[in-house]
Amino acid sequence: ANGLLAGKRGLIxxxxxxxxxxxxxxxxxxxxxxxMAFSYQGDALKKRVEPLAASIGATELVECDVSDEGSLDRLFAHLKEIWGTLDFVVHAIGFSDKTELRGRYVDTSPANFRMTMDISVYSFTAVCQRACAMMPNGGSLLTLTYYGAEKVMPHYNVMGIAKAALETSVQYIAEDLGKDGIRVNAISAGPIKTLAASGIGDFRYIMKWNELNSPLRRNVTQEEVGKAALYLLSDLGSGTTGEVLHVDAGYHVVGMKAVDAPDI
Ligand code: NAD
Known part of the structure:
Protein backbone atom coordinates (compact mmCIF):
# COMPACT_ATOMS: atom_id res chain seq x y z
CA ALA A 1 0.00 0.00 0.00
CA ASN A 2 1.02 3.56 -0.60
CA GLY A 3 0.05 5.58 2.45
CA LEU A 4 1.16 7.43 5.58
CA LEU A 5 1.42 4.16 7.52
CA ALA A 6 2.61 1.89 4.70
CA GLY A 7 4.94 -0.77 6.07
CA LYS A 8 3.98 0.05 9.69
CA ARG A 9 2.66 -2.47 12.21
CA GLY A 10 0.35 -1.45 15.00
CA LEU A 11 -1.63 -2.86 17.89
CA ILE A 12 -5.15 -1.53 18.48
CA MET A 36 -2.82 -4.12 12.50
CA ALA A 37 -3.44 -6.57 15.30
CA PHE A 38 -6.37 -6.17 17.68
CA SER A 39 -6.76 -7.04 21.33
CA TYR A 40 -10.20 -7.45 22.84
CA GLN A 41 -11.51 -8.12 26.32
CA GLY A 42 -13.28 -11.41 26.89
CA ASP A 43 -14.81 -14.02 24.62
CA ALA A 44 -18.16 -12.22 24.43
CA LEU A 45 -16.58 -9.47 22.32
CA LYS A 46 -14.77 -11.82 19.96
CA LYS A 47 -17.75 -12.31 17.64
CA ARG A 48 -18.15 -8.52 17.34
CA VAL A 49 -14.48 -7.80 16.75
CA GLU A 50 -13.72 -10.61 14.31
CA PRO A 51 -15.84 -9.39 11.36
CA LEU A 52 -14.68 -5.79 11.86
CA ALA A 53 -11.03 -6.79 11.78
CA ALA A 54 -11.65 -9.06 8.79
CA SER A 55 -13.28 -6.17 6.87
CA ILE A 56 -9.94 -4.35 6.89
CA GLY A 57 -7.91 -7.47 6.22
CA ALA A 58 -6.65 -8.02 9.80
CA THR A 59 -6.50 -11.55 11.15
CA GLU A 60 -4.48 -11.16 14.35
CA LEU A 61 -6.95 -11.01 17.25
CA VAL A 62 -5.71 -11.59 20.77
CA GLU A 63 -7.75 -11.75 23.97
CA CYS A 64 -6.32 -9.42 26.62
CA ASP A 65 -7.63 -8.18 29.96
CA VAL A 66 -5.36 -5.27 30.88
CA SER A 67 -6.00 -5.75 34.61
CA ASP A 68 -4.10 -9.05 34.33
CA GLU A 69 -0.33 -8.75 33.92
CA GLY A 70 -0.08 -12.31 32.59
CA SER A 71 -2.63 -11.52 29.92
CA LEU A 72 -0.60 -8.47 28.81
CA ASP A 73 2.59 -10.56 28.78
CA ARG A 74 0.93 -13.15 26.55
CA LEU A 75 -0.33 -10.46 24.13
CA PHE A 76 3.11 -8.93 23.66
CA ALA A 77 4.83 -12.31 23.50
CA HIS A 78 2.50 -13.18 20.64
CA LEU A 79 3.27 -9.93 18.79
CA LYS A 80 6.97 -10.52 19.31
CA GLU A 81 6.61 -13.96 17.79
CA ILE A 82 4.63 -12.89 14.70
CA TRP A 83 6.18 -9.47 14.03
CA GLY A 84 9.35 -9.04 16.12
CA THR A 85 8.96 -5.27 16.19
CA LEU A 86 6.10 -2.82 16.53
CA ASP A 87 5.60 0.74 15.20
CA PHE A 88 2.52 1.97 17.07
CA VAL A 89 -0.01 1.16 19.77
CA VAL A 90 -3.46 2.65 20.33
CA HIS A 91 -4.78 2.27 23.90
CA ALA A 92 -8.52 3.05 23.80
CA ILE A 93 -9.49 1.50 27.13
CA GLY A 94 -11.22 2.81 30.20
CA PHE A 95 -13.52 1.40 32.84
CA SER A 96 -15.34 2.31 36.03
CA ASP A 97 -18.36 0.91 37.83
CA LYS A 98 -21.25 2.78 36.22
CA THR A 99 -23.10 3.09 39.52
CA GLU A 100 -20.36 5.59 40.44
CA LEU A 101 -20.62 7.55 37.17
CA ARG A 102 -23.53 9.49 38.62
CA GLY A 103 -24.08 11.27 41.88
CA ARG A 104 -21.17 12.75 43.81
CA TYR A 105 -17.47 12.02 43.25
CA VAL A 106 -16.86 12.32 46.95
CA ASP A 107 -18.85 9.13 47.53
CA THR A 108 -16.50 6.97 45.39
CA SER A 109 -15.71 3.62 47.01
CA PRO A 110 -12.11 2.54 47.57
CA ALA A 111 -12.59 -0.65 45.56
CA ASN A 112 -13.94 1.18 42.50
CA PHE A 113 -11.31 3.93 42.84
CA ARG A 114 -8.55 1.31 42.68
CA MET A 115 -10.14 -0.64 39.84
CA THR A 116 -10.75 2.51 37.78
CA MET A 117 -7.15 3.67 38.24
CA ASP A 118 -5.80 0.21 37.45
CA ILE A 119 -7.74 -0.31 34.21
CA SER A 120 -7.93 3.29 32.99
CA VAL A 121 -4.51 4.63 34.05
CA TYR A 122 -1.95 1.97 34.99
CA SER A 123 -2.79 -0.19 32.00
CA PHE A 124 -1.37 2.46 29.66
CA THR A 125 1.94 2.43 31.54
CA ALA A 126 1.94 -1.38 31.54
CA VAL A 127 1.35 -1.36 27.76
CA CYS A 128 4.10 1.21 27.16
CA GLN A 129 6.60 -0.87 29.19
CA ARG A 130 6.03 -3.87 26.95
CA ALA A 131 5.61 -2.00 23.66
CA CYS A 132 8.79 0.07 23.97
CA ALA A 133 10.84 -3.13 24.21
CA MET A 134 9.62 -3.92 20.68
CA MET A 135 10.39 -0.49 19.19
CA PRO A 136 14.11 -0.48 18.40
CA ASN A 137 13.55 2.05 15.61
CA GLY A 138 11.21 4.33 17.54
CA GLY A 139 7.45 4.38 17.53
CA SER A 140 4.26 6.10 18.57
CA LEU A 141 2.05 5.33 21.57
CA LEU A 142 -1.42 6.84 21.86
CA THR A 143 -4.15 6.87 24.50
CA LEU A 144 -7.61 8.47 24.77
CA THR A 145 -8.65 11.02 27.37
CA TYR A 146 -11.48 13.45 28.10
CA TYR A 147 -11.97 17.05 29.22
CA GLY A 148 -13.28 15.77 32.57
CA ALA A 149 -9.55 15.51 33.48
CA GLU A 150 -9.23 19.30 33.32
CA LYS A 151 -12.56 20.61 34.52
CA VAL A 152 -15.46 19.20 36.47
CA MET A 153 -17.99 17.56 34.15
CA PRO A 154 -21.27 16.15 35.43
CA HIS A 155 -21.13 12.47 36.46
CA TYR A 156 -17.60 11.91 35.15
CA ASN A 157 -16.44 11.64 38.76
CA VAL A 158 -13.68 9.09 39.38
CA MET A 159 -13.03 8.85 35.61
CA GLY A 160 -12.01 12.52 35.70
CA ILE A 161 -9.43 11.80 38.37
CA ALA A 162 -8.25 8.79 36.36
CA LYS A 163 -7.95 10.80 33.11
CA ALA A 164 -5.93 13.50 34.90
CA ALA A 165 -3.50 10.80 36.04
CA LEU A 166 -3.50 9.30 32.54
CA GLU A 167 -2.61 12.67 30.96
CA THR A 168 0.24 13.12 33.42
CA SER A 169 1.43 9.58 32.65
CA VAL A 170 1.64 10.62 28.98
CA GLN A 171 4.05 13.41 29.95
CA TYR A 172 6.28 11.22 32.13
CA ILE A 173 6.40 8.36 29.63
CA ALA A 174 7.11 10.81 26.79
CA GLU A 175 10.19 12.00 28.69
CA ASP A 176 11.29 8.45 29.54
CA LEU A 177 11.01 7.13 25.98
CA GLY A 178 11.79 10.22 23.92
CA LYS A 179 15.50 9.44 23.74
CA ASP A 180 14.60 6.16 22.03
CA GLY A 181 12.58 7.96 19.38
CA ILE A 182 9.29 6.83 20.87
CA ARG A 183 6.54 9.45 21.00
CA VAL A 184 3.70 9.31 23.53
CA ASN A 185 0.50 11.32 23.14
CA ALA A 186 -3.18 11.45 24.02
CA ILE A 187 -6.26 12.60 22.16
CA SER A 188 -8.87 14.36 24.28
CA ALA A 189 -12.03 13.49 22.37
CA GLY A 190 -15.34 15.29 22.66
CA PRO A 191 -18.31 13.14 23.68
CA ILE A 192 -19.15 10.34 21.23
CA LYS A 193 -21.94 7.80 21.71
CA THR A 194 -20.15 4.52 22.47
CA LEU A 195 -20.66 1.56 24.79
CA ALA A 196 -18.37 3.08 27.47
CA ALA A 197 -20.05 6.49 27.22
CA SER A 198 -23.51 5.00 27.73
CA GLY A 199 -22.47 4.20 31.31
CA ILE A 200 -22.13 7.91 32.13
CA GLY A 201 -25.17 9.58 33.70
CA ASP A 202 -27.06 12.13 31.51
CA PHE A 203 -24.73 11.43 28.58
CA ARG A 204 -27.33 12.63 26.05
CA TYR A 205 -27.49 15.98 27.81
CA ILE A 206 -23.69 16.27 27.79
CA MET A 207 -23.69 15.62 24.01
CA LYS A 208 -26.36 18.25 23.47
CA TRP A 209 -24.50 20.78 25.64
CA ASN A 210 -21.31 20.28 23.64
CA GLU A 211 -23.19 20.58 20.39
CA LEU A 212 -24.71 23.91 21.42
CA ASN A 213 -21.64 25.40 23.10
CA SER A 214 -18.55 24.29 21.15
CA PRO A 215 -17.05 26.75 18.66
CA LEU A 216 -17.92 24.45 15.75
CA ARG A 217 -21.51 24.10 17.12
CA ARG A 218 -21.52 20.32 16.70
CA ASN A 219 -20.10 17.12 18.10
CA VAL A 220 -17.13 15.27 16.66
CA THR A 221 -17.20 11.90 14.89
CA GLN A 222 -15.25 8.72 15.41
CA GLU A 223 -13.63 9.41 11.99
CA GLU A 224 -12.40 12.84 13.11
CA VAL A 225 -10.67 11.23 16.08
CA GLY A 226 -9.27 8.72 13.58
CA LYS A 227 -7.78 11.47 11.42
CA ALA A 228 -6.13 13.15 14.41
CA ALA A 229 -4.77 9.77 15.50
CA LEU A 230 -3.28 9.31 12.04
CA TYR A 231 -1.30 12.52 12.52
CA LEU A 232 0.04 11.39 15.89
CA LEU A 233 0.76 7.80 14.79
CA SER A 234 2.44 8.64 11.49
CA ASP A 235 5.47 10.67 10.46
CA LEU A 236 3.21 13.75 10.21
CA GLY A 237 3.47 13.96 14.01
CA SER A 238 7.25 13.41 14.18
CA GLY A 239 7.81 16.58 16.21
CA THR A 240 5.00 16.02 18.71
CA THR A 241 5.25 14.12 21.98
CA GLY A 242 3.84 14.47 25.51
CA GLU A 243 0.85 16.22 23.97
CA VAL A 244 -2.86 16.11 24.74
CA LEU A 245 -4.52 16.96 21.43
CA HIS A 246 -8.13 18.12 21.78
CA VAL A 247 -10.49 16.78 19.12
CA ASP A 248 -13.62 18.26 20.61
CA ALA A 249 -14.97 20.84 18.13
CA GLY A 250 -13.05 23.39 20.23
CA TYR A 251 -15.16 22.96 23.36
CA HIS A 252 -12.16 23.19 25.73
CA VAL A 253 -11.42 26.84 24.86
CA VAL A 254 -14.86 28.15 25.78
CA GLY A 255 -15.19 29.88 29.15
CA MET A 256 -18.65 31.29 28.52
CA LYS A 257 -20.70 31.82 25.42
CA ALA A 258 -22.11 35.24 24.54
CA VAL A 259 -25.87 35.46 24.80
CA ASP A 260 -27.35 35.68 21.30
CA ALA A 261 -30.35 37.70 22.41
CA PRO A 262 -29.05 41.26 23.13
CA ASP A 263 -31.69 42.10 25.74
CA ILE A 264 -30.77 39.41 28.29
P1 NAD B 1 -15.85 1.50 23.99
O1 NAD B 1 -16.80 0.93 24.99
O2 NAD B 1 -16.11 1.22 22.57
O3 NAD B 1 -14.35 1.10 24.32
C1 NAD B 1 -13.89 0.88 25.64
C2 NAD B 1 -13.05 -0.38 25.58
O4 NAD B 1 -12.37 -0.61 26.82
C3 NAD B 1 -13.87 -1.63 25.26
O5 NAD B 1 -13.38 -2.23 24.09
C4 NAD B 1 -13.64 -2.51 26.47
O6 NAD B 1 -13.61 -3.88 26.15
C5 NAD B 1 -12.27 -2.03 26.92
N1 NAD B 1 -11.93 -2.45 28.28
C6 NAD B 1 -12.55 -2.12 29.45
N2 NAD B 1 -11.95 -2.77 30.47
C7 NAD B 1 -10.96 -3.53 29.94
C8 NAD B 1 -10.01 -4.44 30.47
N3 NAD B 1 -9.95 -4.72 31.78
N4 NAD B 1 -9.13 -5.02 29.61
C9 NAD B 1 -9.16 -4.75 28.29
N5 NAD B 1 -10.04 -3.92 27.73
C10 NAD B 1 -10.93 -3.31 28.55
O7 NAD B 1 -15.87 3.09 24.26
P2 NAD B 1 -14.97 4.29 23.71
O8 NAD B 1 -15.75 5.50 24.02
O9 NAD B 1 -14.53 4.02 22.34
O10 NAD B 1 -13.72 4.28 24.71
C11 NAD B 1 -12.37 4.28 24.29
C12 NAD B 1 -11.55 5.29 25.09
O11 NAD B 1 -11.96 6.60 24.71
C13 NAD B 1 -11.73 5.22 26.61
O12 NAD B 1 -10.49 5.45 27.24
C14 NAD B 1 -12.67 6.39 26.88
O13 NAD B 1 -12.54 6.88 28.21
C15 NAD B 1 -12.14 7.38 25.87
N6 NAD B 1 -13.00 8.53 25.56
C16 NAD B 1 -14.30 8.34 25.16
C17 NAD B 1 -15.10 9.45 24.88
C18 NAD B 1 -16.54 9.27 24.45
O14 NAD B 1 -17.31 10.23 24.56
N7 NAD B 1 -16.93 8.13 23.98
C19 NAD B 1 -14.58 10.74 25.00
C20 NAD B 1 -13.26 10.91 25.40
C21 NAD B 1 -12.48 9.79 25.68
Whole structure:
Protein backbone atom coordinates (compact mmCIF):
# COMPACT_ATOMS: atom_id res chain seq x y z
CA ALA A 1 0.00 0.00 0.00
CA ASN A 2 1.02 3.56 -0.60
CA GLY A 3 0.05 5.58 2.45
CA LEU A 4 1.16 7.43 5.58
CA LEU A 5 1.42 4.16 7.52
CA ALA A 6 2.61 1.89 4.70
CA GLY A 7 4.94 -0.77 6.07
CA LYS A 8 3.98 0.05 9.69
CA ARG A 9 2.66 -2.47 12.21
CA GLY A 10 0.35 -1.45 15.00
CA LEU A 11 -1.63 -2.86 17.89
CA ILE A 12 -5.15 -1.53 18.48
CA UNK A 13 -6.52 -2.13 22.01
CA UNK A 14 -10.11 -1.40 23.01
CA UNK A 15 -12.21 -2.40 20.03
CA UNK A 16 -15.67 -3.44 21.28
CA UNK A 17 -17.94 -2.68 18.32
CA UNK A 18 -18.30 -0.44 15.27
CA UNK A 19 -19.06 2.58 17.51
CA UNK A 20 -15.74 2.28 19.38
CA UNK A 21 -13.23 5.11 19.04
CA UNK A 22 -10.69 2.34 18.41
CA UNK A 23 -12.64 1.46 15.27
CA UNK A 24 -12.59 5.04 13.96
CA UNK A 25 -8.82 5.02 14.40
CA UNK A 26 -8.33 1.54 12.92
CA UNK A 27 -10.27 2.44 9.76
CA UNK A 28 -8.09 5.52 9.17
CA UNK A 29 -4.91 3.55 9.76
CA UNK A 30 -6.05 0.80 7.38
CA UNK A 31 -6.73 3.35 4.63
CA UNK A 32 -3.15 4.54 5.03
CA UNK A 33 -1.65 1.10 4.66
CA UNK A 34 -1.03 0.00 8.26
CA UNK A 35 -0.94 -3.67 9.22
CA MET A 36 -2.82 -4.12 12.50
CA ALA A 37 -3.44 -6.57 15.30
CA PHE A 38 -6.37 -6.17 17.68
CA SER A 39 -6.76 -7.04 21.33
CA TYR A 40 -10.20 -7.45 22.84
CA GLN A 41 -11.51 -8.12 26.32
CA GLY A 42 -13.28 -11.41 26.89
CA ASP A 43 -14.81 -14.02 24.62
CA ALA A 44 -18.16 -12.22 24.43
CA LEU A 45 -16.58 -9.47 22.32
CA LYS A 46 -14.77 -11.82 19.96
CA LYS A 47 -17.75 -12.31 17.64
CA ARG A 48 -18.15 -8.52 17.34
CA VAL A 49 -14.48 -7.80 16.75
CA GLU A 50 -13.72 -10.61 14.31
CA PRO A 51 -15.84 -9.39 11.36
CA LEU A 52 -14.68 -5.79 11.86
CA ALA A 53 -11.03 -6.79 11.78
CA ALA A 54 -11.65 -9.06 8.79
CA SER A 55 -13.28 -6.17 6.87
CA ILE A 56 -9.94 -4.35 6.89
CA GLY A 57 -7.91 -7.47 6.22
CA ALA A 58 -6.65 -8.02 9.80
CA THR A 59 -6.50 -11.55 11.15
CA GLU A 60 -4.48 -11.16 14.35
CA LEU A 61 -6.95 -11.01 17.25
CA VAL A 62 -5.71 -11.59 20.77
CA GLU A 63 -7.75 -11.75 23.97
CA CYS A 64 -6.32 -9.42 26.62
CA ASP A 65 -7.63 -8.18 29.96
CA VAL A 66 -5.36 -5.27 30.88
CA SER A 67 -6.00 -5.75 34.61
CA ASP A 68 -4.10 -9.05 34.33
CA GLU A 69 -0.33 -8.75 33.92
CA GLY A 70 -0.08 -12.31 32.59
CA SER A 71 -2.63 -11.52 29.92
CA LEU A 72 -0.60 -8.47 28.81
CA ASP A 73 2.59 -10.56 28.78
CA ARG A 74 0.93 -13.15 26.55
CA LEU A 75 -0.33 -10.46 24.13
CA PHE A 76 3.11 -8.93 23.66
CA ALA A 77 4.83 -12.31 23.50
CA HIS A 78 2.50 -13.18 20.64
CA LEU A 79 3.27 -9.93 18.79
CA LYS A 80 6.97 -10.52 19.31
CA GLU A 81 6.61 -13.96 17.79
CA ILE A 82 4.63 -12.89 14.70
CA TRP A 83 6.18 -9.47 14.03
CA GLY A 84 9.35 -9.04 16.12
CA THR A 85 8.96 -5.27 16.19
CA LEU A 86 6.10 -2.82 16.53
CA ASP A 87 5.60 0.74 15.20
CA PHE A 88 2.52 1.97 17.07
CA VAL A 89 -0.01 1.16 19.77
CA VAL A 90 -3.46 2.65 20.33
CA HIS A 91 -4.78 2.27 23.90
CA ALA A 92 -8.52 3.05 23.80
CA ILE A 93 -9.49 1.50 27.13
CA GLY A 94 -11.22 2.81 30.20
CA PHE A 95 -13.52 1.40 32.84
CA SER A 96 -15.34 2.31 36.03
CA ASP A 97 -18.36 0.91 37.83
CA LYS A 98 -21.25 2.78 36.22
CA THR A 99 -23.10 3.09 39.52
CA GLU A 100 -20.36 5.59 40.44
CA LEU A 101 -20.62 7.55 37.17
CA ARG A 102 -23.53 9.49 38.62
CA GLY A 103 -24.08 11.27 41.88
CA ARG A 104 -21.17 12.75 43.81
CA TYR A 105 -17.47 12.02 43.25
CA VAL A 106 -16.86 12.32 46.95
CA ASP A 107 -18.85 9.13 47.53
CA THR A 108 -16.50 6.97 45.39
CA SER A 109 -15.71 3.62 47.01
CA PRO A 110 -12.11 2.54 47.57
CA ALA A 111 -12.59 -0.65 45.56
CA ASN A 112 -13.94 1.18 42.50
CA PHE A 113 -11.31 3.93 42.84
CA ARG A 114 -8.55 1.31 42.68
CA MET A 115 -10.14 -0.64 39.84
CA THR A 116 -10.75 2.51 37.78
CA MET A 117 -7.15 3.67 38.24
CA ASP A 118 -5.80 0.21 37.45
CA ILE A 119 -7.74 -0.31 34.21
CA SER A 120 -7.93 3.29 32.99
CA VAL A 121 -4.51 4.63 34.05
CA TYR A 122 -1.95 1.97 34.99
CA SER A 123 -2.79 -0.19 32.00
CA PHE A 124 -1.37 2.46 29.66
CA THR A 125 1.94 2.43 31.54
CA ALA A 126 1.94 -1.38 31.54
CA VAL A 127 1.35 -1.36 27.76
CA CYS A 128 4.10 1.21 27.16
CA GLN A 129 6.60 -0.87 29.19
CA ARG A 130 6.03 -3.87 26.95
CA ALA A 131 5.61 -2.00 23.66
CA CYS A 132 8.79 0.07 23.97
CA ALA A 133 10.84 -3.13 24.21
CA MET A 134 9.62 -3.92 20.68
CA MET A 135 10.39 -0.49 19.19
CA PRO A 136 14.11 -0.48 18.40
CA ASN A 137 13.55 2.05 15.61
CA GLY A 138 11.21 4.33 17.54
CA GLY A 139 7.45 4.38 17.53
CA SER A 140 4.26 6.10 18.57
CA LEU A 141 2.05 5.33 21.57
CA LEU A 142 -1.42 6.84 21.86
CA THR A 143 -4.15 6.87 24.50
CA LEU A 144 -7.61 8.47 24.77
CA THR A 145 -8.65 11.02 27.37
CA TYR A 146 -11.48 13.45 28.10
CA TYR A 147 -11.97 17.05 29.22
CA GLY A 148 -13.28 15.77 32.57
CA ALA A 149 -9.55 15.51 33.48
CA GLU A 150 -9.23 19.30 33.32
CA LYS A 151 -12.56 20.61 34.52
CA VAL A 152 -15.46 19.20 36.47
CA MET A 153 -17.99 17.56 34.15
CA PRO A 154 -21.27 16.15 35.43
CA HIS A 155 -21.13 12.47 36.46
CA TYR A 156 -17.60 11.91 35.15
CA ASN A 157 -16.44 11.64 38.76
CA VAL A 158 -13.68 9.09 39.38
CA MET A 159 -13.03 8.85 35.61
CA GLY A 160 -12.01 12.52 35.70
CA ILE A 161 -9.43 11.80 38.37
CA ALA A 162 -8.25 8.79 36.36
CA LYS A 163 -7.95 10.80 33.11
CA ALA A 164 -5.93 13.50 34.90
CA ALA A 165 -3.50 10.80 36.04
CA LEU A 166 -3.50 9.30 32.54
CA GLU A 167 -2.61 12.67 30.96
CA THR A 168 0.24 13.12 33.42
CA SER A 169 1.43 9.58 32.65
CA VAL A 170 1.64 10.62 28.98
CA GLN A 171 4.05 13.41 29.95
CA TYR A 172 6.28 11.22 32.13
CA ILE A 173 6.40 8.36 29.63
CA ALA A 174 7.11 10.81 26.79
CA GLU A 175 10.19 12.00 28.69
CA ASP A 176 11.29 8.45 29.54
CA LEU A 177 11.01 7.13 25.98
CA GLY A 178 11.79 10.22 23.92
CA LYS A 179 15.50 9.44 23.74
CA ASP A 180 14.60 6.16 22.03
CA GLY A 181 12.58 7.96 19.38
CA ILE A 182 9.29 6.83 20.87
CA ARG A 183 6.54 9.45 21.00
CA VAL A 184 3.70 9.31 23.53
CA ASN A 185 0.50 11.32 23.14
CA ALA A 186 -3.18 11.45 24.02
CA ILE A 187 -6.26 12.60 22.16
CA SER A 188 -8.87 14.36 24.28
CA ALA A 189 -12.03 13.49 22.37
CA GLY A 190 -15.34 15.29 22.66
CA PRO A 191 -18.31 13.14 23.68
CA ILE A 192 -19.15 10.34 21.23
CA LYS A 193 -21.94 7.80 21.71
CA THR A 194 -20.15 4.52 22.47
CA LEU A 195 -20.66 1.56 24.79
CA ALA A 196 -18.37 3.08 27.47
CA ALA A 197 -20.05 6.49 27.22
CA SER A 198 -23.51 5.00 27.73
CA GLY A 199 -22.47 4.20 31.31
CA ILE A 200 -22.13 7.91 32.13
CA GLY A 201 -25.17 9.58 33.70
CA ASP A 202 -27.06 12.13 31.51
CA PHE A 203 -24.73 11.43 28.58
CA ARG A 204 -27.33 12.63 26.05
CA TYR A 205 -27.49 15.98 27.81
CA ILE A 206 -23.69 16.27 27.79
CA MET A 207 -23.69 15.62 24.01
CA LYS A 208 -26.36 18.25 23.47
CA TRP A 209 -24.50 20.78 25.64
CA ASN A 210 -21.31 20.28 23.64
CA GLU A 211 -23.19 20.58 20.39
CA LEU A 212 -24.71 23.91 21.42
CA ASN A 213 -21.64 25.40 23.10
CA SER A 214 -18.55 24.29 21.15
CA PRO A 215 -17.05 26.75 18.66
CA LEU A 216 -17.92 24.45 15.75
CA ARG A 217 -21.51 24.10 17.12
CA ARG A 218 -21.52 20.32 16.70
CA ASN A 219 -20.10 17.12 18.10
CA VAL A 220 -17.13 15.27 16.66
CA THR A 221 -17.20 11.90 14.89
CA GLN A 222 -15.25 8.72 15.41
CA GLU A 223 -13.63 9.41 11.99
CA GLU A 224 -12.40 12.84 13.11
CA VAL A 225 -10.67 11.23 16.08
CA GLY A 226 -9.27 8.72 13.58
CA LYS A 227 -7.78 11.47 11.42
CA ALA A 228 -6.13 13.15 14.41
CA ALA A 229 -4.77 9.77 15.50
CA LEU A 230 -3.28 9.31 12.04
CA TYR A 231 -1.30 12.52 12.52
CA LEU A 232 0.04 11.39 15.89
CA LEU A 233 0.76 7.80 14.79
CA SER A 234 2.44 8.64 11.49
CA ASP A 235 5.47 10.67 10.46
CA LEU A 236 3.21 13.75 10.21
CA GLY A 237 3.47 13.96 14.01
CA SER A 238 7.25 13.41 14.18
CA GLY A 239 7.81 16.58 16.21
CA THR A 240 5.00 16.02 18.71
CA THR A 241 5.25 14.12 21.98
CA GLY A 242 3.84 14.47 25.51
CA GLU A 243 0.85 16.22 23.97
CA VAL A 244 -2.86 16.11 24.74
CA LEU A 245 -4.52 16.96 21.43
CA HIS A 246 -8.13 18.12 21.78
CA VAL A 247 -10.49 16.78 19.12
CA ASP A 248 -13.62 18.26 20.61
CA ALA A 249 -14.97 20.84 18.13
CA GLY A 250 -13.05 23.39 20.23
CA TYR A 251 -15.16 22.96 23.36
CA HIS A 252 -12.16 23.19 25.73
CA VAL A 253 -11.42 26.84 24.86
CA VAL A 254 -14.86 28.15 25.78
CA GLY A 255 -15.19 29.88 29.15
CA MET A 256 -18.65 31.29 28.52
CA LYS A 257 -20.70 31.82 25.42
CA ALA A 258 -22.11 35.24 24.54
CA VAL A 259 -25.87 35.46 24.80
CA ASP A 260 -27.35 35.68 21.30
CA ALA A 261 -30.35 37.70 22.41
CA PRO A 262 -29.05 41.26 23.13
CA ASP A 263 -31.69 42.10 25.74
CA ILE A 264 -30.77 39.41 28.29
P1 NAD B 1 -15.85 1.50 23.99
O1 NAD B 1 -16.80 0.93 24.99
O2 NAD B 1 -16.11 1.22 22.57
O3 NAD B 1 -14.35 1.10 24.32
C1 NAD B 1 -13.89 0.88 25.64
C2 NAD B 1 -13.05 -0.38 25.58
O4 NAD B 1 -12.37 -0.61 26.82
C3 NAD B 1 -13.87 -1.63 25.26
O5 NAD B 1 -13.38 -2.23 24.09
C4 NAD B 1 -13.64 -2.51 26.47
O6 NAD B 1 -13.61 -3.88 26.15
C5 NAD B 1 -12.27 -2.03 26.92
N1 NAD B 1 -11.93 -2.45 28.28
C6 NAD B 1 -12.55 -2.12 29.45
N2 NAD B 1 -11.95 -2.77 30.47
C7 NAD B 1 -10.96 -3.53 29.94
C8 NAD B 1 -10.01 -4.44 30.47
N3 NAD B 1 -9.95 -4.72 31.78
N4 NAD B 1 -9.13 -5.02 29.61
C9 NAD B 1 -9.16 -4.75 28.29
N5 NAD B 1 -10.04 -3.92 27.73
C10 NAD B 1 -10.93 -3.31 28.55
O7 NAD B 1 -15.87 3.09 24.26
P2 NAD B 1 -14.97 4.29 23.71
O8 NAD B 1 -15.75 5.50 24.02
O9 NAD B 1 -14.53 4.02 22.34
O10 NAD B 1 -13.72 4.28 24.71
C11 NAD B 1 -12.37 4.28 24.29
C12 NAD B 1 -11.55 5.29 25.09
O11 NAD B 1 -11.96 6.60 24.71
C13 NAD B 1 -11.73 5.22 26.61
O12 NAD B 1 -10.49 5.45 27.24
C14 NAD B 1 -12.67 6.39 26.88
O13 NAD B 1 -12.54 6.88 28.21
C15 NAD B 1 -12.14 7.38 25.87
N6 NAD B 1 -13.00 8.53 25.56
C16 NAD B 1 -14.30 8.34 25.16
C17 NAD B 1 -15.10 9.45 24.88
C18 NAD B 1 -16.54 9.27 24.45
O14 NAD B 1 -17.31 10.23 24.56
N7 NAD B 1 -16.93 8.13 23.98
C19 NAD B 1 -14.58 10.74 25.00
C20 NAD B 1 -13.26 10.91 25.40
C21 NAD B 1 -12.48 9.79 25.68
Missing amino acids: MGLANDKSIAWGIAKCCAEQGAE
